Amino acid sequence: MNEVFVKDVLVQVCELRRTFGKKRVLDGVSVDLRAGCVTGFVGSNGAGKTTTIRAMLGLLPAEGHTLYLGRPLTAWRAPSRIVGAAFGGVAGHPKHRVRHHLHMIAAGAGVPDRRADELLDQVGLREAAGLRLSALSLGMSQRVGTAQALIASPRVLILDEPANGLDPHAVRWLRDFLRTLADAGTAVLISSHLLAEMQQLADRVAVLSQGKVVAEADMSDLLAYADRQSVVQIQYASDDAPTLAGLARRQGFALRRTGPDTADITGISREKLARLCLDLRVPLFQLSENRPSLEDSYLTIAHEEFKIT
Numbered sequence: 001m002n003e004v005f006v007k008d009v010l011v012q013v014c015e016l017r018r019t020f021g022k023k024r025v026l027d028g029v030s031v032d033l034r035a036g037c038v039t040g041f042v043g044s045n046g047a048g049k050t051t052t053i054r055a056m057l058g059l060l061p062a063e064g065h066t067l068y069l070g071r072p073l074t075a076w077r078a079p080s081r082i083v084g085a086a087f088g089g090v091a092g093h094p095k096h097r098v099r100h101h102l103h104m105i106a107a108g109a110g111v112p113d114r115r116a117d118e119l120l121d122q123v124g125l126r127e128a129a130g131l132r133l134s135a136l137s138l139g140m141s142q143r144v145g146t147a148q149a150l151i152a153s154p155r156v157l158i159l160d161e162p163a164n165g166l167d168p169h170a171v172r173w174l175r176d177f178l179r180t181l182a183d184a185g186t187a188v189l190i191s192s193h194l195l196a197e198m199q200q201l202a203d204r205v206a207v208l209s210q211g212k213v214v215a216e217a218d219m220s221d222l223l224a225y226a227d228r229q230s231v232v233q234i235q236y237a238s239d240d241a242p243t244l245a246g247l248a249r250r251q252g253f254a255l256r257r258t259g260p261d262t263a264d265i266t267g268i269s270r271e272k273l274a275r276l277c278l279d280l281r282v283p284l285f286q287l288s289e290n291r292p293s294l295e296d297s298y299l300t301i302a303h304e305e306f307k308i309t
């Protein structure tokens with residue numbers, strides 16, 4: 001355990017390895033979680049996200065180690081003050097009511113009932129406090145699970161597939177909720193197999209593929225990567241071809257003729273190209289953009305093991 005504890009890096013996941021039978025599910029997973037940052041852990045179904053999270057929490061034996069503020073979780077006297085986790089929904093007696101359930105969790109963590117009541121408000125469940133656990137919708141169960149994870153005010157929050165099954169309104173609520181926690185200095189890790197979901201929720205993504213983190217990037221860099229891959233298609237008067245070729249040379253974008261009066265352009269946004277053509281008085285008869293979806297960018301990244309940073 002000789003990693004240097006870097007300020008703001010609250011969790012260092014180092015070289016986790018795990019096999020099930022002959023299948024290697026984790027093949028050296030390493031990732032850092034930072035204070036103030038919502039990190040999205042992305043990978044296709046079966047990529048090993050839940051296995052990684054369970055290994056990080058010591059719920060599953062694995063090679064490698066995970067340090068929380070520089071130490072293994074077992075070295076902390078009150079681990080629930082270091083990390084809280086939820087795995088989609090809530091485990092409890094179906095007949096227990098939400099408030100009572102959270103009071104029991106609070107008692108187990110050695111915190112007062114009022115912390116549970118405070119969390120009921122924070123996760124927007126005040127109205128549902130009297131409902132039995134069996135009566136909760138999926139979204140409500142997710143919120144109770146999140147409240148449970150936060151009961152001891154941990155420095156790190158880990159949510160496995162928190163947006164699974166949520167409607168757009170609930171996803172927006174989750175985004176604001178995670179943002180507030182991160183702004184208060186919490187390191188947040190959320191997993192999903194949907195990158196588009198992460199675009200709304202995460203500041204940074206770590207892409208898991210074949211048991212390894214193959215790419216880590218700020219969400220803004222990933223979006224910029226998708227921008228760079230987009231192709232702008234134009235149609236123009238064939239007389240203007242030399243003017244456009246000169247513009248491409250000067251501005252440093254790539255122009256590939258696809259016909260006497262059509263071209264595919266990469267390396268410049270549609271808006272910027274339109275403005276430049278207007279300045280040069282080059283009329284465009286068609287201007288469209290073929291932009292890869294974030295999912296496509298992610299698949300390209302995972303496939304090519306392309307490192308953005």
Ligand SMILES: Nc1ncnc2c1ncn2[C@@H]1O[C@H](COP(=O)(O)OP(=O)(O)OP(=O)(O)O)[C@@H](O)[C@H]1O
Nearest residue numbers: 020025043044045046047048049050051052192193
């Ligand atoms: N206890 C286990 N015994 C055998 N195989 C397991 C066990 N737990 C997980 N696996 C296998 O490990 C692989 C990774 O599973 P894991 O649940 O970590 O994936 P995931 O990325 O979380 O997927 P999903 O998005 O579908 O939840 C899968 O092939 C799964 O079948």
